[in-house]
Each structure stands twice: as C-alpha cells, then as structure tokens.
Amino acid sequence: MKIVKIIKILRKFYNLRVFEDRDPYRVLIRTILSQRTRDENTDEASSRLFQEYPTIKDVAEAPVERIEWLIKPAGFYRVKAKRIKEVSRIILEDYKGRVPSKLEDLLELPGVGRKTANCVLVYAYGKAAIPVDTHVHRISNRLGLVNTKTPEETEKRLREIVPKEYWIELNDLFVQFGQDICKPISPRHDECPIREYCRYYKLLSL
Incomplete structure (x- = not known):
C-alpha cells in the first residue's frame, strides 16, 4: 500500500515529537x-x-x-x-x-x-485520529493520495485509505516533512526520499 510505504520511509528521517508533556x-x-x-x-x-x-x-x-x-x-x-x-x-x-x-x-x-x-x-490522549493542517493537506494532494479542496475533505479521505494503526503518526511525520522538504514554495525535490511515490514530482518531470 502506497501510504504505508511512505510512512515507513518517513519514519527513518523523523522522530515523533512530544508536545507540552502530553498535558x-x-x-x-x-x-x-x-x-x-x-x-x-x-x-x-x-x-x-x-x-x-x-x-x-x-x-x-x-x-x-x-x-x-x-x-x-x-x-x-x-x-x-x-x-x-x-x-x-x-x-x-x-x-x-x-x-x-x-x-x-x-x-x-x-x-x-x-x-x-x-x-x-x-x-494528549494518544487516540487514533488524523489532524489535517496545511502541511498534511498539501502533501496528501501532491503525493496523489487524495484529490481534495479542503482539509475536511482530506481528513475524510485519509481516514478511508490509511490503516488505523498509522493514524497517530501521520500528522507529525507529514508536518516535519513539510517544514523540511515538501515546502509550499520551492519543495526540495532533489532531497525528497519519497519522490518516486509523488504525483506532483512526476508531473514536473514530464
């Protein structure tokens, strides 16, 4: 499954973070x-x-x-x-x-x-959910995982295609990846570890 392969690759580059001591x-x-x-x-x-x-x-x-x-x-x-x-x-x-x-x-x-x-x-609670911010929305569309206009639509679609065991880590991995490599402007394609799975990169390469 494409999304599972992507998550497993990103795990090698980013550690999951803890915010506010989970309070x-x-x-x-x-x-x-x-x-x-x-x-x-x-x-x-x-x-x-x-x-x-x-x-x-x-x-x-x-x-x-x-x-x-x-x-x-x-x-x-x-x-x-x-x-x-x-x-x-x-x-x-x-x-x-x-x-x-x-x-x-x-x-x-x-x-x-x-x-x-x-x-x-x-x-805070370690419950399975998929927070969709601008990074998750942008990256999910660039990768071709979804074809959506709003974060709400993206969340709904991701809940359908991402196995629940990966929900908790998806936001943190995509946010760090979005801040580091898959930036809104001038994404760093040459350094991207998942470009072979990226629809956006393939379109640019045509």
Whole structure:
C-alpha cells in the first residue's frame, strides 16, 4: 500500500515529537495558538503564557489584556486570547477542569475545529485520529493520495485509505516533512526520499 510505504520511509528521517508533556490542556492551548502562525511563534507564546499562568484556573481568571500581551508572538492575539480564556472557563465549569477526550465534546468548545480537536486526541490522549493542517493537506494532494479542496475533505479521505494503526503518526511525520522538504514554495525535490511515490514530482518531470 502506497501510504504505508511512505510512512515507513518517513519514519527513518523523523522522530515523533512530544508536545507540552502530553498535558491535554496545554496541548489544546498550544494548538489554538498555532493557528495561522509558525511553530517558533507558537513555542514562544505558549512558553510566555504558561510561565505566568501555569494552570487552567490561572488562565481562566487572568485579565484578557494580559493574555493578549503574553501570546502576542503567535499573531491574531486578541481573537486567540478571548478564545483561550473562554475555553478555559468552559472546561473548568462544565468538565471539572479536565479537557474532553471525545471528539464530539471537543468540537463543542468555542473556536475548536476538527484539526484542533484531533490534535488533542493524538498528542494528549494518544487516540487514533488524523489532524489535517496545511502541511498534511498539501502533501496528501501532491503525493496523489487524495484529490481534495479542503482539509475536511482530506481528513475524510485519509481516514478511508490509511490503516488505523498509522493514524497517530501521520500528522507529525507529514508536518516535519513539510517544514523540511515538501515546502509550499520551492519543495526540495532533489532531497525528497519519497519522490518516486509523488504525483506532483512526476508531473514536473514530464
């Protein structure tokens, strides 16, 4: 199976990462911060926020203006600060301070879409899910695994074609590969270890 061969090759080049010590709340907030920004900005914003407000209760009770300042490196800080404070309050009040571990419950939280919810399932709870961000969407289409217009369509198709035992690692491998080799602009074809499986590369070679 093409996707299994691709995953096994990428495993040789990239180690799976651990984010926020798998703390569900911190993984959730980190993923909210990561929306429409670079990883290094997410790292800085997350570090600043949790250094000053280490617990969910601290964040829920913090002035939104202070949260805005702390997470400013992540961009869109006013929207994200309001969302983070509201999500923290809801988890405290409705879930006794514990981040939900079911997809449908996560999707009820304000500003939490399928990518964010699936990231929590994978990176915090170790549950089989496929978070589809811009990297996963782009690479899946370039490889010819899918032919889709939106991340939601990509997730649906990947769930159909990827054996469930590989779901957990797919996002992390594709994200690292997308940052390193399969970049949005000027992908590094000469260094790509999976180019023989890539529809995009074959089209360029015609």
